[in-house]
Amino acid sequence: MIEVEFNIRVDDAESLPDRLMDDYELAIMLEQTKAQITKQVQASLGELRCAEHDQPPRVIVSGAYSTESEQLELQYNIDTCCKRFLMEAVHALNRS
Secondary structure, X not given: OOOEEEEEEEEOOOOOOOOOOOHHHHHHHHHHHHHHHHHHHXXXXXXXXXXXXXXXXXXXXXXXXXXXXXXXXXXXXXXXXXXXXXXXHHHHHHHO
């Protein structure tokens, strides 16, 4: 099973009284987002392993949630043992 690592920070502008979500709701939203991303990545990459090195890809999702704009921006990074396997993993992730 492919493991997914998350590095998501919350850019907390001064506590805005009219924020859409409080801290508890924000935490739930982020956990649900992580669960959905993990499910999608695992479905896309399955048991994918490098044919030459027998290593799985490592997926790192980084991003930031801005409480001011109430936007979540994410970036996916795939670490692999070799460039050829990187291309295979990216293709598999983009297929779904």
